[in-house]
Amino acid sequence: MKDDNAxxxxxxxxxxxxxxxxxxTPVLRGGQVSKLDRLQLHDVSDDEFDELLEQKRQERSINSSVNRTKNSIYAVAxxxxxxxxxxxxxxxxxxxSSDYNLISSKSRKWLNHLKTRxxxxxxxxxxxxxHADGKHWHIHVLLSNIGSIKLEDSGIVKAGKKIYNLPGWKYGFSTASxxxxxxxxxxxICKYITKELATLTQHRKRFWSSANCVRFKDxxxxxxxxxxxxIFEKYGDSIDYIKKVKCPVVNRSVTYVEISKEVKTEKL
Known part of the structure; x- marks a missing residue:
């Protein structure tokens, strides 16, 4: 059944x-509870209905927070x-490394030190x-314009890529490829933003980027x-690549289709 708000x-x-x-599966605008959700609750009592509806609203709130963070990261990346x-x-x-505020501060200061020095x-x-233990954290970083930042060959090659270490990172172990x-x-990089992370980091920054990163409103x-x-019939010859990503947080998958920049998409 089609929902007009999706x-x-x-x-x-x-x-x-x-x-x-x-x-x-359809995405609802504004984190609202869909008509389908309401129909699925038609055989419960009024009190149960209100309780389940509130649970759904809370779930959608968390899911919306995850999606907003992912979209923000993707836009910068x-x-x-x-x-x-x-x-x-x-x-x-x-x-x-179980202290989120501490590891956030340490990594930000270190990255800004690299930029300054x-x-x-x-x-x-x-x-x-x-981490898999659900308690400790590590950091993934995208870098460019690394100047004279020192990289050391680790001697390891994974999937044909040489793995480097950053000797300037004194807080633990590092890899770079x-x-x-x-x-x-x-x-x-957006896959690291999960429902669990969103729940544990409420009202805190979930990513950080340098001030000189290009930012634009898509x-x-x-x-x-x-x-x-x-979409495949209309732009098949102009598709650069396709990637399907599972999003267990919202119980759906998203297929990303990159279309050559020369092609202007039209309403289907």
Missing amino acids: YNFRVIDYGDSVQVRLYS RANEWEFFVTLTFDRSKVD YAPDLKYLAVPEL MIESSERVSSY CVSDEFLDDPGL
Whole structure:
């Protein structure tokens, strides 16, 4: 059943390219409870209905927060060209990596120190990730314009990529690898924003980026398509690549379709 307040097709113009997103299930605008949700609750009591409806509203609030954060990260990541993907871990004998505020402060200060001391044009975008233990944190960072920041060859090669270490990171262990596609790494880094992270970091910054990162307001349009497959028929010859991403937080998958910048998408 179609909900008039939902969409399953979104077009985003990033200036130098166009991205289409196809959603496996409809996305509701404004975090509202859909008509479908209401119909699914038709056989419960009034008190149960109110309680379940409030639960759904709270779930949608968290999911909306996750999506807003992902969209904000993606917008910064996509607007810039990146050279290195870095992971920073913390030695627990030196830093209490369960303290989110502490690891955020340490990593921000270190990145700004690099910018001041070694790379005045350094750009960075940092996103935290929770360890599998659900308690401790590490940081993923996109870097470009690294100036004279020192990288050491670790002697390790993964998936054909040479792995480096950053000897200047004194709080624990670090790895860095060359980025092949800024577009693809922009999608990849968003996967670290989860429902659990959003819940644990309420009212705190969930990512940080250098002031010199390019920022722009993307041009967005969305609608509901009865047959999303029309996008492939219409732009098949102009599609650069397609990637499908599962989003368990909202129980849907998103298919990202990159369309050549020369092509202007039209209403389907």
